[in-house]
Each structure stands twice: as C-alpha cells, then as structure tokens.
Amino acid sequence: MKNDFYTVASFEYTAEAQVMKGKFMSHGIEVFLKDEHTIDVDPLVSHAIGGVKLQVHLQDKEAAITLYNELREYEVDKHRVRIVCPNCGKNRIIIAPPKKSMLYLLFPFFEPKRYECIDCGEIFKK
Numbered sequence: 001m002k003n004d005f006y007t008v009a010s011f012e013y014t015a016e017a018q019v020m021k022g023k024f025m026s027h028g029i030e031v032f033l034k035d036e037h038t039i040d041v042d043p044l045v046s047h048a049i050g051g052v053k054l055q056v057h058l059q060d061k062e063a064a065i066t067l068y069n070e071l072r073e074y075e076v077d078k079h080r081v082r083i084v085c086p087n088c089g090k091n092r093i094i095i096a097p098p099k100k101s102m103l104y105l106l107f108p109f110f111e112p113k114r115y116e117c118i119d120c121g122e123i124f125k126k
C-alpha cells in the first residue's frame, strides 16, 4: 500500500502531540497521530518506537512544515534562554533525532542530548 502520509514531528508524550494537533486543526490542516495508543498503554516504549508521530497528508506537507516551524517551541537552557547555534548563531534549535544505535535502544537515558539547528543543520551537544 502506498504511504500517503508525511511525518512532521514526533513527540515523547501524547499530551504534547495532542496540543500540536489542536493547533494544526485550527489552521485547517488535518493531522493524524501515529502510535498514540501504543504509548498511552505503555509510556516506556515511547523512546524505543520513536514517540508519537504527528502525520499529515502528503499534499499538506509544505504547509505543515512551515506551520510547525512557526508553532514549535525551541530549546532553551536552564535559564529559559534560547540555545544558540555554535555554527551560525541563530536560535531556532531543536532536539536532534537520536542515533539509532543498539546501545541507545537499550539505554536511551545514557545518550546525551543532541541539538540541531533548523537554519544550518548543525548538530551539537551542550
């Protein structure tokens, strides 16, 4: 079967995904949450299966990415100051997707947080 969906983002917790879904719906973009129920039943598997995926129809992909980049919350440090990219100096920073190593799958909490710059794609640790 053809996959007609595009995954815009994934969330560790269902609640976060629900909030974003509501914002998308209010902008007229239909959204589907994948693996939502699996994670509700067993939150501990969230890391292993990559979280709750927020998906849209393929024809909404561009609009969804633009909207998501406006709505999403960017990473802040412990003083609630937006983290700055060491490469380009901009501050639209997100958590980078984890490396899918066997160690990570077994012990996700040992993996240090990696950040990714939306503007230049730089991946860095803090």
Ligand SMILES: [Zn+2]
Pocket (backbone or CB within 6 Å): 085, 086, 087, 088, 089, 090, 117, 118, 119, 120, 121, 122
């Ligand atoms: Zn950058």
